[in-house]
Amino acid sequence: MPDPKSYYVTTPIYYVNDAPHIGHAYTTVAGDVLTRWHRQRGDQVWYLTGTDEHGTKVERAARDNGVEPQQWCDRLVETAWRPVLETIDAANDDFIRTTSDRHKRGVQRFWTAVKETGNVYEGEFTGPYCVGCEEFKRPGDLIEKPDGTRLCPVHDKPVEDISETNWFFRLSAFTERLLAHYEANPNAVAPASARNEVISFIKQGLDDISMSRSSVSWGVQLPWDSEQVVYVWFDALLNYLTAIGYGAREGTLEARRFDTTWPADVHLVGKDILRFHAVYWPAMLMAAGLPLPKQVFAHGWLLVGGEKMSKTKLTGIAPSRIVDHFGSDAFRYYFLRAIHFGQDGSFSWEDMSIRYTAELANGLGNLASRATAMVDRYRDGVLPEPVAYTNVDLALQDSLVAAVERADAAMDRLDFAGALEATKVFVDEVNGYVTEQQPWVLAKDQADIDRLSTVLYVMCESLRALAVLYNPFMPKSMNELWSRLGASDGLGEIAEQRIAATSRWGQLPPGSRVTKGDPLFPRLAEPTEDQAS
RNA sequence: GGGGCGGUAGCUCAGUUGGUCAGAGCGGCAGACUCAUAAUCUGACAGGUCGUGGGUUCGAGUCCCACUCGCCCUACCA
Numbered sequence: 001m002p003d004p005k006s007y008y009v010t011t012p013i014y015y016v017n018d019a020p021h022i023g024h025a026y027t028t029v030a031g032d033v034l035t036r037w038h039r040q041r042g043d044q045v046w047y048l049t050g051t052d053e054h055g056t057k058v059e060r061a062a063r064d065n066g067v068e069p070q071q072w073c074d075r076l077v078e079t080a081w082r083p084v085l086e087t088i089d090a091a092n093d094d095f096i097r098t099t100s101d102r103h104k105r106g107v108q109r110f111w112t113a114v115k116e117t118g119n120v121y122e123g124e125f126t127g128p129y130c131v132g133c134e135e136f137k138r139p140g141d142l143i144e145k146p147d148g149t150r151l152c153p154v155h156d157k158p159v160e161d162i163s164e165t166n167w168f169f170r171l172s173a174f175t176e177r178l179l180a181h182y183e184a185n186p187n188a189v190a191p192a193s194a195r196n197e198v199i200s201f202i203k204q205g206l207d208d209i210s211m212s213r214s215s216v217s218w219g220v221q222l223p224w225d226s227e228q229v230v231y232v233w234f235d236a237l238l239n240y241l242t243a244i245g246y247g248a249r250e251g252t253l254e255a256r257r258f259d260t261t262w263p264a265d266v267h268l269v270g271k272d273i274l275r276f277h278a279v280y281w282p283a284m285l286m287a288a289g290l291p292l293p294k295q296v297f298a299h300g301w302l303l304v305g306g307e308k309m310s311k312t313k314l315t316g317i318a319p320s321r322i323v324d325h326f327g328s329d330a331f332r333y334y335f336l337r338a339i340h341f342g343q344d345g346s347f348s349w350e351d352m353s354i355r356y357t358a359e360l361a362n363g364l365g366n367l368a369s370r371a372t373a374m375v376d377r378y379r380d381g382v383l384p385e386p387v388a389y390t391n392v393d394l395a396l397q398d399s400l401v402a403a404v405e406r407a408d409a410a411m412d413r414l415d416f417a418g419a420l421e422a423t424k425v426f427v428d429e430v431n432g433y434v435t436e437q438q439p440w441v442l443a444k445d446q447a448d449i450d451r452l453s454t455v456l457y458v459m460c461e462s463l464r465a466l467a468v469l470y471n472p473f474m475p476k477s478m479n480e481l482w483s484r485l486g487a488s489d490g491l492g493e494i495a496e497q498r499i500a501a502t503s504r505w506g507q508l509p510p511g512s513r514v515t516k517g518d519p520l521f522p523r524l525a526e527p528t529e530d531q532a533s
Numbered sequence: 534g535g536g537g538c539g540g541u542a543g544c545u546c547a548g549u550u551g552g553u554c555a556g557a558g559c560g561g562c563a564g565a566c567u568c569a570u571a572a573u574c575u576g577a578c579a580g581g582u583c584g585u586g587g588g589u590u591c592g593a594g595u596c597c598c599a600c601u602c603g604c605c606c607u608a609c610c611a
Contacts, residue, residue: 012611023611055609127608197537197606204536209608232609270611271538280608300538301604301611316610338545343538344604351545354559362572370569377568421547421557428574435574440567519570 003260006046007038010267013052013096013239016076017061020084021316022335022347023270023302029332030299030341030416031268032090036472037411037419040499046261048243050096051081055232059218069218073099087319089328089475096243098220098236106242107235108223110288111211115224119170119287125210126163166210167228174283175206181282187295189278190414191342194271194298198278209280237281240264241290264293266414271298297414300344302335322352325524329474330356336416336473337424357523363427364466365521370434371459372484372516378443383460383486384453385510392433393458397505399429400465404503407469416473423469430462457510460485464508468497477520486512 009031014024028049035047053073062072077097085092096103114120179202182188182195189195212228213219219229229235238246244261245254269277277296285292304317323331334352337359339345375381389397403426410418437455442448464487471478471494482494490509491497501507 015610018610021611025611027611052609057609125608193538200536201606204607236609268611271605272610275606276609299611303604340546343546346545348545351559355545357570358559361570366570366572368569370573372569374568417547424558431573432575434568435566438566438568440569443568516569521570523570523572 003256004044006044006261007035008046008244008261008264008266009035009038009048010240010264011049012267012269012273013050013098013236014081015055015057016051016053016073016081017058019316020080020319022319022322023316025084025088025319025331026302026335027268027270027299028085028090028092029088029335030414031266032088032092033332033336033416033472034266034268034411034414036091036475036495037499039495040468040472040497041408042498042500044260046094046244047092048094048096048240049085049090049092050094050239050243051077051098052232052236052239053077053097053099054216054219054229054235056216056218059216070099073097084319087323087328088331091475094243096239098239103239103242104220106246107220107230107238109247110238110241110284111230111234112223114169114284114287117287117289119173120167120211121170123166123168123208123210124163125166125168126161128161164214166214167212167222167225168208169211169234169280169284169287171206171209171280171283174286175202177286178202178206178279178282181292185294188292189274190295190297193342194274194278194296198274201275202279206279206283233276233280234284237276237284240267240293263291265295267293267296269296269298271300274298297342299341300339302339303344303346304348317347326352326356327476327521329477330360330521333360333420333473337420338417340417341414353524356521359424359427360521361519361523363424363431364470365519367427367431367434367459367466368463368481368484368520369516370431371456371463372514374439374443375456375460375514376516378439378452379456381514381516383508383510383512383514384456386454386457386461386506387450388454390454392437393454396429396433396458396462397503399426400462400505401503404465404469404499408499420473423466426462427466430459430466433462434459457508460512460514461505461508464491465502467494468499468502471495471497480517481520484515484517486514489513 011027011031014020018024031047031049035045038045051073058073059069062069065072067075082095085095098104111120179199182199182202186195189198211231211234212222212225213231214228216229219232220235222228222230241262245252245256245258246262248254248258267277274296282292319331326334334355335345335347338351338355375383403422406422407419410416410422434455439452439455439459442452442455463481464485467478467481467485467487475495479494482488485508487494487508490512491507
């Protein structure tokens with residue numbers, strides 16, 4: 001029997017030379033939540049992230065610091081990039097580095113194969129070149145003087161048009177096929193705004209694009225031309241293939257992985273690199289005769305003070321700054337809850353603080369406290385058996401069914417905010433239920449003992465479902481909640497709970513040991529000026 | 534220059550194919566309650582000429598045109 005196809009999600013590989021900021025973490029968290037959700041659907045999942053390590057900037061930075069580029073990359077990966085994954089609690093299955101042997105081999109195989117199809121040819125590249133930067137500039141970056149001369153924005157000196165002999169990828173040959181692909185697969189680029197942008201770009205007509213550089217040395221050498229390296233994008237994009245065993249010998253474990261993993265189900269990308277993923281990348285795959293990714297999803301920017309974060313403006317915020325204060329779960333929750341995936345969203349400490357307090361501390365966390373404290377106080381921590389469900393109880397169960405359906409449907413659209421909204425509605429309903437049923441009043445009258453049992457059970461069983469639904473978003477605290485409910489004895493690990501079964505009522509076994517503890521999401525002091533600056 | 538997206542209550546934003554669509558959350562105001570993290574719940578409370586100006590239509594945040602403001606892409610920053 002063939003292995004099932006894995007649900008394969010990727011993040012962009014991050015450029016090592018940048019300092020990791022919450023924008024990078026945002027993408028990684030989204031992929032992590034998505035894959036955890038799919039694991040709880042029972043899917044086979046493969047989640048990939050990694051680093052992009054080639055190019056002039058890296059080489060120059062290494063030399064400036066007096067080390068070899070490889071050492072420079074090793075250091076950045078180990079001290080900066082891998083730790084971020086820990087910080088945000090990402091459970092990626094693999095981490096690909098473009099300087100790894102498996103990647104470089106794969107890149108060379110890929111381009112050799114494409115060259116054999118006739119889609120790579122030798123040509124002349126001409127562009128504005130800045131001697132100071134030692135690199136070609138993008139025409140749009142140049143400062144145009146009234147007399148027509150163009151200046152490098154960095155060195156404020158005139159650029160000159162320089163030609164070099166490069167190898168070109170015959171992108172133009174794929175224009176029609178790309179359009180046909182996107183017409184036949186409207187979800188292949190999402191959201192709709194991104195699709196529009198891609199399609200109108202393709203319709204303008206595509207030019208062949210240079211896929212090698214002779215002026216750069218820190219890169220993957222062309223197998224057929226030792227003077228040139230692969231242009232970084234046409235090296236970097238291939239990580240999605242090389243990481244899962246592209247080009248491995250048939251019969252090997254790697255080859256099997258490739259067969260059961262490719263094509264990717266979702267490439268998560270920032271909207272700035274949409275074109276590479278939705279135009280060049282599928283064209284490359286077409287040239288190589290490989291299946292196309294099912295979807296490229298372009299998310300928006302995190303804005304700070306209304307502006308895109310940037311290193312040069314020093315508005316980049318390290319994930320640990322936020323995680324140290326709020327914790328990784330709140331980090332994961334906040335960015336996916338407050339911002340509609342696909343759109344830009346503003347981050348501010350104040351907004352995060354407000355939402356944390358309202359939704360996690362006062363909403364979900366407090367609900368958990370009320371439930372566990374009452375079972376502890378009224379029943380010595382032993383979950384009672386429900387006696388008779390009233391219409392109110394049954395209505396709440398219906399609400400749960402609706403919440404699970406809404407959340408699961410939202411996740412299909414990568415609508416994280418929608419999934420969290422649907423779940424939060426249920427939290428509010430349970431809080432309302434508790435207030436109306438007044439178990440503290442029932443506890444005062446022996447005649448209400450059965451009713452109290454039922455209400456307490458409904459509260460805890462509701463929390464059981466909430467823990468499952470929130471687990472992909474907030475694995476640490478939901479695991480804690482799971483154990484406070486005493487759920488693992490009867491139900492097993494929380495990560496093993498299936499989304500589809502979440503709304504089936506009555507899973508938490510009566511008799512479970514319920515324990516109260518410190519608040520799941522303690523109220524926090526306002527972030528200090530120092531933290532917020 | 535070309536292309537794309539956005540401008541809806543004080544704040545952050547939802548609003549499928551045009552007709553209870555003028556909404557949610559937060560904040561504000563009023564009340565209830567005390568199990569809980571000074572948390573929770575209720576309100577048939579307050580708050581918007583849905584960027585501007587035209588147009589199509591019996592009827593438009595919702596379609597068309599123009600304008601304006603903001604953001605993004607246009608060969609290596611999520």
